[in-house]
Amino acid sequence: MEDTIREAIAKALTQAGASDVSFAVEWPADLAHGDYATNAALAAAKSLGRNPKELAEELASHLRDVLGEAVESVKTAGPGFINFTLARPVFTGIVKEIAVLGADWGRGSAKEGKRYSIEYSCPNPFKEMHIGHLMSTVIGETLSRVIENSGATVIRDSYGGDVGPHVAKALWGLRSKGIVEPNDAKEIGEAYAHGSRAYEESEDAKKEIDELNRAIYIGEDGELMNLWRRGREISTEAFRNLYALLDTHFDYFFFESETAGPGLELVRDGLAKGIFKESEGAVIYDGERSGLHTLVFITSKGTPTYEAKEVGLAFLVEERVPNDVRYILTAAEQVGHFAVVKAALEELAPLVGAKTTHVPHGFLRLTSGKMSSREGNVITAAELIEDVRTKASEKNDDPLIAQQVAIGAIKYMILRQAPGGDIIFDPETSLSLDGDSGPYLQYALVRARSVLAQAQVEAKPEEAAPATPYKLERLLVRFPGVAAEAARENAPQKITQYLTQLAGEWNSFYAQERILGGDYENYKLAVAKAFVTTMENGLRILAIPTPERM
RNA sequence: GCCCCCGUAGCACAAUGGAUAGUGCGCCGGACUUCUAAGCCGUUGAUGUAGGUUCGAUUCCUACCGGAGGCACCA
Numbered sequence: 202m203e204d205t206i207r208e209a210i211a212k213a214l215t216q217a218g219a220s221d222v223s224f225a226v227e228w229p230a231d232l233a234h235g236d237y238a239t240n241a242a243l244a245a246a247k248s249l250g251r252n253p254k255e256l257a258e259e260l261a262s263h264l265r266d267v268l269g270e271a272v273e274s275v276k277t278a279g280p281g282f283i284n285f286t287l288a289r290p291v292f293t294g295i296v297k298e299i300a301v302l303g304a305d306w307g308r309g310s311a312k313e314g315k316r317y318s319i320e321y322s323c324p325n326p327f328k329e330m331h332i333g334h335l336m337s338t339v340i341g342e343t344l345s346r347v348i349e350n351s352g353a354t355v356i357r358d359s360y361g362g363d364v365g366p367h368v369a370k371a372l373w374g375l376r377s378k379g380i381v382e383p384n385d386a387k388e389i390g391e392a393y394a395h396g397s398r399a400y401e402e403s404e405d406a407k408k409e410i411d412e413l414n415r416a417i418y419i420g421e422d423g424e425l426m427n428l429w430r431r432g433r434e435i436s437t438e439a440f441r442n443l444y445a446l447l448d449t450h451f452d453y454f455f456f457e458s459e460t461a462g463p464g465l466e467l468v469r470d471g472l473a474k475g476i477f478k479e480s481e482g483a484v485i486y487d488g489e490r491s492g493l494h495t496l497v498f499i500t501s502k503g504t505p506t507y508e509a510k511e512v513g514l515a516f517l518v519e520e521r522v523p524n525d526v527r528y529i530l531t532a533a534e535q536v537g538h539f540a541v542v543k544a545a546l547e548e549l550a551p552l553v554g555a556k557t558t559h560v561p562h563g564f565l566r567l568t569s570g571k572m573s574s575r576e577g578n579v580i581t582a583a584e585l586i587e588d589v590r591t592k593a594s595e596k597n598d599d600p601l602i603a604q605q606v607a608i609g610a611i612k613y614m615i616l617r618q619a620p621g622g623d624i625i626f627d628p629e630t631s632l633s634l635d636g637d638s639g640p641y642l643q644y645a646l647v648r649a650r651s652v653l654a655q656a657q658v659e660a661k662p663e664e665a666a667p668a669t670p671y672k673l674e675r676l677l678v679r680f681p682g683v684a685a686e687a688a689r690e691n692a693p694q695k696i697t698q699y700l701t702q703l704a705g706e707w708n709s710f711y712a713q714e715r716i717l718g719g720d721y722e723n724y725k726l727a728v729a730k731a732f733v734t735t736m737e738n739g740l741r742i743l744a745i746p747t748p749e750r751m
Numbered sequence: 752g753c754c755c756c757c758g759u760a761g762c763a764c765a766a767u768g769g770a771u772a773g774u775g776c777g778c779c780g781g782a783c784u785u786c787u788a789a790g791c792c793g794u795u796g797a798u799g800u801a802g803g804u805u806c807g808a809u810u811c812c813u814a815c816c817g818g819a820g821g822c823a824c825c826a
């Protein structure tokens with residue numbers, strides 16, 4: 202419908218003598234203004250030297266003729282907007298279409314045939330997954346689904362640091378506590394905190410940890426490597442449990458132990474080609490010549506840094522996961538580093554560099570101060586989920602439903618805003634189960650399904666409908682457009698906000714209209730069903746669970 | 752010092768350059784003989800400052816103020 206309107210406007214403008222004017226067709230903020238609006242008259246008025254209101258009036262009357270029965274009215278408003286109110290049959294048609302499409306309602310094709318490689322979550326083995334990783338995991342999974350929904354194939358991977366100083370600290374910590382066989386991820390996390398403190402407080406410990414770090418890279422100390430393998434296994438198993446809870450499933454896991462070797466080699470090759478240079482015994486990329494930071498890729502001790510490993514990873518992914526676009530999600534604090542890696546990649550392998558995009562996300566900040574695993578005041582992902590689940594079980598006896606509500610609440614908190622922004626997280630008040638929240642969406646869906654389950658008659662979109670479409674219907678129409686916009690702009694929050702508005706409209710409809718046994722019962726049931734389909738499809742994209750009852 | 756991000760009501764967040772700047776929490780006030788009150792209806796309240804571009808700026812540009820992050824051997 203939007204395209205039809207757009208074309209009609211373009212033609213009308215050409216007739217008026219303004220063929221290359223760019224204009225918008227958008228949803229008015231207020232439904233009272235209609236279903237679509239355009240600024241075409243405002244945009245064209247200047248080049249035509251016309252009064253925008255007059256021009257709008259002229260265009261409107263022309264468009265009224267062209268669009269005919271599809272529109273209820275075409276009116277001008279304000280400084281020269283043209284508002285389109287769609288006719289009743291258009292909405293009836295959409296309600297029918299939703300019933301036919303079912304799970305496919307809202308799916309797009311803009312990215313058909315594209316392969317996306319998306320990397321997210323990326324917790325480091327030997328540390329516990331904290332709420333920061335939760336943010337990356339939730340945003341990454343939902344962004345993946347948003348892109349899949351527009352027709353692309355998405356291959357998900359997570360990349361973890363299983364070598365490097367933090368591992369040396371954890372292993373040193375385990376050894377110093379005399380632990381040969383760690384029991385769980387928590388024990389390893391504590392050992393890391395212990396080793397990390399020792400590293401800063403004791404020269405001897407620092408020396409030992411540096412030595413361990415090298416030994417892990419070399420990998421010849423059998424006993425050490427056994428502890429390392431065991432530790433990595435325990436950590437990654439804990440991650441997998443969380444991923445199952447969060448409904449995210451990776452196709453690949455990459456580890457720094459695999460990227461370190463290739464990374465070193467690639468950077469050394471680059472050094473020979475003059476892309477990198479030596480400085481104070483280290484191999485660096487001189488980013489300053491292009492306004493970036495100058496960063497070390499290979500340390501003076503010969504170990505690769507994060508940057509070199511990232512280069513190795515880029516090539517490894519290219520080999521195993523052929524793709525058209527590669528997204529790497531990390532916290533925003535890495536933007537400076539990533540810009541340097543990308544610049545280096547663009548010199549080493551222009552095609553790989555060009556299609557690699559860093560998608561930064563904000564931090565989850567605590568109102569109670571900074572989180573630091575060294576300080577031991579991190580909130581782990583598992584703890585947070587457990588806390589919210591406890592809160593949710595006050596109203597739900599069924600543990601599965603309490604868990605679905607908890608996951609929904611946490612995900613909503615993360616997905617309601619633009620991914621780049623920080624979330625100020627107050628464990629006491631941030632996780633609302635009322636108002637704008639995950640449970641709000643879930644509850645609206647549960648009530649709608651409940652109505653449908655109790656219905657004695659069939660949902661029939663072809664039965665008589667009231668002359669004026671419900672606001673709910675007028676919002677339902679927008680779903681595919683919202684989903685497409687979210688994919689185009691990497692903006693999952695657009696879907697969250699839309700679903701919130703839609704749920705609110707359903708709640709109002711539910712409160713005002715008698716559905717079962719009321720007027721237009723068959724048609725209202727069809728609208729309720731269309732709402733259920735839309736909410737289900739939307740929540741599926743967000744990866745928010747849909748409880749059976751609440 | 753340099754680079755990047757951010758500044759919207761008491762608080763947390765929205766708003767492809769458009770109309771009366773939306774929503775939730777909180778505050779205050781309503782409605783249950785009716786399909787689930789985690790809900791509905793109403794009320795209160797905001798674009799850091801100063802310029803610029805534009806028919807039109809929360810949005811783009813400049814400066815300033817304030818906050819967060821980054822700036823060579825952690826990731």
